[in-house]
Amino acid sequence: MNLLLVYPEYPDTFWGFKHALKFISKKATQPPLGLLTVAAMLPEGWNKKLVDMNVQRLKKKDLNWADLVLISAMSIQKESAREVVARCLEAGVRTVAGGPLFTAIPEEFADVDHLVLNEAEVTLPQFLADFEKGQAARLYTSDKFISIENTPAPKWDLLNMRKYASMNIQYSRGCPYDCEFCDISVLFGKKVRTKSSKQIVAELENLYTHGWRGDVFFVDDNFIGHRKKLKQKTLPAMIEWMEKRGHPFALGTEASIDLSDDAELMQMMVDAGFDSVFVGIETTDDDALSECGKIQNRNRDMLACVKRIQQTGLQVTAGFILGFDSDRSSVFDRLTTFIQKSGIVSAMVGLLNAPRNTRLYQRLKEENRLLGYHNGNNTDLSMNFVPKMSYETLISGYKNVLAGIYSPQPFYNRVKAFLREFKPVRHKRKRERRFRRAIGRLIALVKVSIGIGIIGKERRQYWNLLFWTLFKRPALLSLALGFAAYGHHFRKYFEDYIAP
DSSP states (O other): OEEEEEEOOOOSOGGGOHHHHGGGTOSBSSOOHHHHHHHTTSOTTSEEEEEETTTSOOOHHHHHHOSEEEEEOOGGGHHHHHHHHHHHHHHTOEEEEESHHHHHOGGGOTTOSEEEOSOHHHHHHHHHHHHHTTOOOSEEOOOOOOOOTTOOOOOGGGOOGGGBSEEEEOOEEOOSOOOTTOOHHHHHOSSOEEOOHHHHHHHHHHHHHTTOOEEEEEOOSOTTTTHHHIIIIIHHHHHHHHHHTTOOEEEEEEEOGGGGGOHHHHHHHHHTTEEEEEEEEEOSOHHHHHHHTOGGGSSOOHHHHHHHHHHHTOEEEEEEEEOOTTOOTTHHHHHHHHHHHHTOSSEEEEEOOOOTTSHHHHHHHHTTOBOSOOOSOSSSSOOSBOOSSOHHHHHHHHHHHHHHHHSHHHHHHHHHHHHHHOOOOOOOOOHHHHHHHHHHHHHHHHHHHHHTTTSSTTHHHHHHHHHHHHHHOGGGHHHHHHHHHHHHHHHHHIIIIIOO
């Protein structure tokens, strides 16, 4: 069998970093981890080829080569996924589809030959057994949430790593919280299931032996969901491996804000090589937090929580949401002020949407406020329900928030404020790693200085930041360059898709 694994293209989004990736000569932020993991579950005797449409074109010769095309996608990749299915149908090649998009709306993909949904560890073996017998059904589903301690490591040999800014690892599935707007507990359950520390060390070693040196992002929706195991087994094993290998990776992940309550856990994460964490702050308004059931964020001094995480040596990136029923017109100024004071450089502000099968989706359906399915992008001015605040007022306020945090002057002020206080932990790295970092920093300096410092609209603020960093915080130069590239991307996205 010749099996073609296809990952559809992402549209230009806030998190795509399209305008920042060019400065480091990369095509995409991260590879399709799900497809690479599924590839490791397929028969060894099958010939496998991966086409990630975010880094390469899907060619006719690829489809002609394939006996079977396996597609996985997120909701935001829906349009590209439709095009892939149509091209497969035209080429006369059978298709198998799975992943979050197809699991959420299988009825919208009538042209797919086989839908293998939910957790692949359950449904994929069933499909393969029937396929070998020539009796494959069209639909395979399951409501089971199984242990992931037998999930194989991704097949990195299918990937050209040089095209990506970061590699990724999954440590856990599920989240103990049940926020009204979030579909994680729907897809993966409320019980947190984790891989063993032995598995994680093996996956780190696998990336290392494949030659990767750089960023590794743990894609868990809440990395600290099983805190006891993390502190007693997983992080100690990671710390030992990272020290043995000379800290070849800079790690990032996602966690709930209650990470700030556990100084020991934060320090262990830093010791293991984590230098950034994404936190879903959503809103600083307690009424809105109560409305959406985000209990872990309630009754907190959110600014103090963010500062505690940052002071440990973890850069905080965060998500914020506008459009809750309890939002009032004052929410826009308050959110802008909070982001500026917090020093959160990468602040993703989006509009509330209701993914299918979430509690929010069900509530809005009962209230006759739904307008359709969520397209997966909450930064494109679309909403799939009628908000309580007038849509015009909401959009106007939303645009003002983005202008207030990503216009050159406030953005660079926030960067400088963060760099002034931030004290990253310096790990002892092998000489090879230090040399690569120095070369990469020099190349980035040249590219960013040309693209932003000469051509960009924010060149005055860029040079001010660059020289301030060189004189005041020279050790943070690469971080400052990265922030400048991020800010350039955020502004371009705002100008292209939001401001008009």
